[in-house]
Amino acid sequence: MYKNSGFFKRFIANIIDLSIAISLILLIFYLLTKNINKVALPSASVFYFSSLSAIIVSLLVYLCIPVFFEGKTIGLIILKLKIINSHTKNYSFSSIIKRNLFTSIYFSAVIIFIMLFLTPNSFVVLDKNGQNTLSIKDDIYHLIIMRIITVFLSIGFFISMVGYLFVIFKPNRLSIVDWLSETRIVESALIVSKDKEIILFPENDDRRKFIFKK
Secondary structure, three states: OOOEOOHHHHHHHHHHHHHHHHHHHHHHHHHHHOOOOOOOOOOHHHHHHHHHHHHHHHHHHHHHHHHHOOOOOHHHHHOOEEEEEOOOOOOOHHHHHHHHOOOHHHHHHHHHHHHHHOOHHHHEEEOOOOOEEEOOOOOHHHHHHHHHHHHHHHHHHHHHHHHHHHHHHOOOOOOHHHHHHOEEEEEOOOOOOOOOOOOOOOOOOOOOOOOOOO
């Protein structure tokens, strides 16, 4: 039997994983742009490679590592937690996939949407002096695309925040993602229940004996 993790351990583990993911994405972006002089003119290679790197890093941190370590991200390893299937109480590959449908795979789908409907030129506009500056275009097409992206990201943020509230206030400490994916984040240590030994002692019965006669 495993004990469900509390809010603070889960939150710290998520912060660790998120910090690792963001650091890797920023490092890759820095390596791609360090030799570029014209920052105001983003190239197609930087735009698409940065987007792909965000997808790869997200899947690496939240999908590949938990599969390799059987239900543990780097943050979960540090906090001595792990992900298990709610029914079998064990690690399950399918459970990790289900869980990532609402995390890294969802985030990757948003990035793919951005790559399909936006281009590097979407982020270049002319200022009052006729110079190129980095900013999203404000025409109808780009306003609609940005509104859709905002909705997708807001849904992900809403699920995450409400999930934390579930962990804080619900007795079983299960978030929305836990419930939808049929998984649990638990303490790595297995709780072993010890049955108390029952010892019987003989006892003299000094009470009066009754004899029933026909």
